[in-house]
Amino acid sequence: MNLQGKVAIVTGGAVGIGRAISVKLASLGATIIVNYNSSTNAAESLVEELTGKGFKAVGIKADVSDFAASQKLIENAVEKYQRVDILVNNAGINIDTLILRMTEDDFDRVLKVNLKGAWNCSKHVARIMSKNRYGKIINISSVVGIVGNIGQTNYCAAKAGLIGLTKALARELAKRNVCVNAVAPGFIDTKMTQQLDSRFIEQIINSIPLGKQGLPADVANLVAFLASDLSDYITGQVINVDGGMVMY
Numbered sequence: 001m002n003l004q005g006k007v008a009i010v011t012g013g014a015v016g017i018g019r020a021i022s023v024k025l026a027s028l029g030a031t032i033i034v035n036y037n038s039s040t041n042a043a044e045s046l047v048e049e050l051t052g053k054g055f056k057a058v059g060i061k062a063d064v065s066d067f068a069a070s071q072k073l074i075e076n077a078v079e080k081y082q083r084v085d086i087l088v089n090n091a092g093i094n095i096d097t098l099i100l101r102m103t104e105d106d107f108d109r110v111l112k113v114n115l116k117g118a119w120n121c122s123k124h125v126a127r128i129m130s131k132n133r134y135g136k137i138i139n140i141s142s143v144v145g146i147v148g149n150i151g152q153t154n155y156c157a158a159k160a161g162l163i164g165l166t167k168a169l170a171r172e173l174a175k176r177n178v179c180v181n182a183v184a185p186g187f188i189d190t191k192m193t194q195q196l197d198s199r200f201i202e203q204i205i206n207s208i209p210l211g212k213q214g215l216p217a218d219v220a221n222l223v224a225f226l227a228s229d230l231s232d233y234i235t236g237q238v239i240n241v242d243g244g245m246v247m248y
């Protein structure tokens, strides 16, 4: 896989899965725009680490749930590098609780970052990729967007919505040689899952055929493939990285 000359935006690209994606795409030669919202220190140290290794990277702060801020993020990237070839919609949050306790604000916030954030960035990048007759958009969904999960009505709705968005956009942009795919991670070791009760973690691991939690790098490897020319004939697909957790 070779991403030399390609420009990639990774939303929420400073920590967790996003960080692993930024590192992987940079190591394959892409110029990385590490988007972040609140993780300023993490973004700065990642950019320093990548540029220190001779890779090309820059951090751009933007709240992707904000339409105008997302537009600015894409415009800043184009202003700096004249193109965007790869967009990874990775930024996400979860506010888990049973529906009886979930507030309207809990629902709206999760939908706004996970689903609208991806739509915002895709909308603004679609024009550029269409004009260039080239692009790869990769949406980080989740297996729970396919099978559901207790305590995550907001998150599952957002992640399922992301799959619908992926398929619709894949059809819209196919004639422009822009591929749009979704990656559905299972149970990956990041801050998002580290906050769970240790007994619950053990229970989930027992339900995974490969018998272990995934690593951010496992997700990044698939994203790298989907970002590369090796996946040029793949669009509108949802691919799980989950140790066999969900099979269909």
Ligand code: NAD
Binding pocket: 011, 012, 013, 014, 015, 016, 017, 018, 035, 036, 037, 038, 039, 062, 063, 064, 065, 089, 090, 091, 092, 093, 113, 117, 140, 141, 142, 143, 184, 185, 186, 187, 188, 189, 190, 191, 192, 193
């Ligand atoms: P994380 O909390 O470690 O990272 C999420 C990143 O998104 C952070 O950098 C955060 O600052 C950023 N972010 C949040 N709101 C933002 C906003 N409004 N604008 C810009 N950036 C924002 O979580 P993670 O586990 O690395 O998750 C990354 C993605 O993978 C998320 O979309 C998550 O839903 C998805 N996912 C994670 C798992 C898992 O097991 N960890 C499983 C399935 C899917």
